[in-house]
Amino acid sequence: MNKKWALITGASAGIGAEFATQLAAKGWSLVLVARRAEKLTELKETITNQHQVHCHDLVMDLSDVEANRNIFDYCQNNDIQVSMLINNAGYGVPGDFDAVEWKTHQDMLQVMLNSLVELCHLFFPSMKQAQxxxxxxxxxxxxxxxxxxxxxxxGALKSFVIKFSHSLHLEAKDFSVHVTALCPGFTYTEFHDVNGTRSMVNQMSKKLWMSASDVVSQGLLAVEKNQGVYINGWRNRMIAGMCKYLPEGMVRYLMKGSVAKFRKR
Ligand SMILES: NC(=O)c1ccc[n+]([C@@H]2O[C@H](COP(=O)([O-])OP(=O)(O)OC[C@H]3O[C@@H](n4cnc5c(N)ncnc54)[C@H](OP(=O)(O)O)[C@@H]3O)[C@@H](O)[C@H]2O)c1
Incomplete structure (x- = not known):
């Protein structure tokens, strides 16, 4: 059996589950992390029935500050050498800043910022050593x-992830470790059901949406090629290019009433 190990956070649904499916088909063994045990077990069974790979399901809430160390220790104790880390777990929180309770903000910062950075800090050194x-x-x-x-x-958290990943990409390339910030636009997953904006975003043009399958296959190709930042889809690349090269005031004017219309206050 193949012993290349990938660890995926947020593997119980959407983009994370799709990473698991595509990587298993390529022969990667997997550590799947998320909170919903049944979803992880179901995915693990499907994967191990279809592919000759190992699969561990690890039920963890990444808002728990101990979770990252526990994940790392679990891998060490089970002799799992992680050579692909996919920090994917995430969600959106609707509402204005002060209308959201602090615990919700704190958990979001822990899951989407601290956990992502700490998991890189825990797993990157052995990748660097292995070149x-x-x-x-x-x-x-x-x-x-x-x-x-x-x-x-x-948006602020995702900007952080892009800049942080790009820095790590520049450091890691001297050691043959590939780091990519993957930037999908609107993608069909559970994301908008979880944050309660499904009916709002359903009004958006279908042209702006991508499948999780395309997002993931493009993401795997991008990390293989060691692209520091990869934006999925030409329409999203065009939007990003417009934001980069046009004056900010003009971009705000052009985007007024588009993205903002789909933000729930
Ligand atoms: N869908 C989009 O339009 C879109 C666009 C751009 C970027 N993204 C990003 O893509 C990533 C994946 O999102 P998705 O679209 O696939 O959404 P999704 O279908 O809702 O999946 C989110 C995953 O994150 C996990 N998760 C959430 N909170 C967690 C926690 N506290 N601890 C552990 N796992 C947690 C969920 O698992 P459990 O609930 O089982 O814990 C689930 O597996 C996110 O980082 C998101 O920001 C999505």
Missing amino acids: QGYIINVASLAGLTPPTAAHTLY
Whole structure:
């Protein structure tokens, strides 16, 4: 049996589950991390029935500050040498900043910032030593577009993920470790059901949406090629290019009433 190990956070649904499915088909053994045990067990059974790979399901809440160390210790204790880390777990929180209770903000910062950075800090050294490894940090187009009112932390966190991953990419390339910030735009997953904006985003043009399957296959190709930042889809790349090269005031004007319309206050 193949012994290349990938660890995926947020593997119980959407983009994370798709990473698990595509990587298993390529012969990777997996450590799947998320909170919903039944979903992870179901995915693990499907994967191990279809592919000759190992699969561990690890039920963890990444908002728990001990979770990252526990994940790392679990891998050490089970002789799992992680050579691909996919930091994917994430969600959006609707509402204005002060209307959201502090615990919710705190958990979001822990899951989407501290956990992502700490897991890189825990797993990167052994990749560097092995002179081989892959890290994909799932960011978002929202990290490259102008800020909006409501969902206040989301865009800021994703901007952080992009810049952090790009720095790590520059450090890691001297050691043959590939690091990519993956920036999907609107993707069909459970994301908008979880944050309660499904009916709002359903009004958006279908052209702006991508499948998780395309997002993931492109992401795997991008990390293989060691692209520091990869934006999924030409439409999203065009939006990101517009945000980068046009004056900010003009971008805000052009985007007024588009993205903001889909933010729940
Ligand atoms: N869908 C989009 O339009 C879109 C666009 C750009 C970027 N993204 C990013 O893509 C990533 C994946 O999102 P998705 O679209 O696949 O959404 P999704 O279908 O809702 O999946 C989110 C995953 O994150 C996990 N998760 C959430 N909170 C967690 C916690 N506290 N501890 C551990 N796991 C947790 C969920 O598992 P449990 O609930 O079982 O814990 C689930 O597996 C996110 O980082 C998101 O920001 C999504």
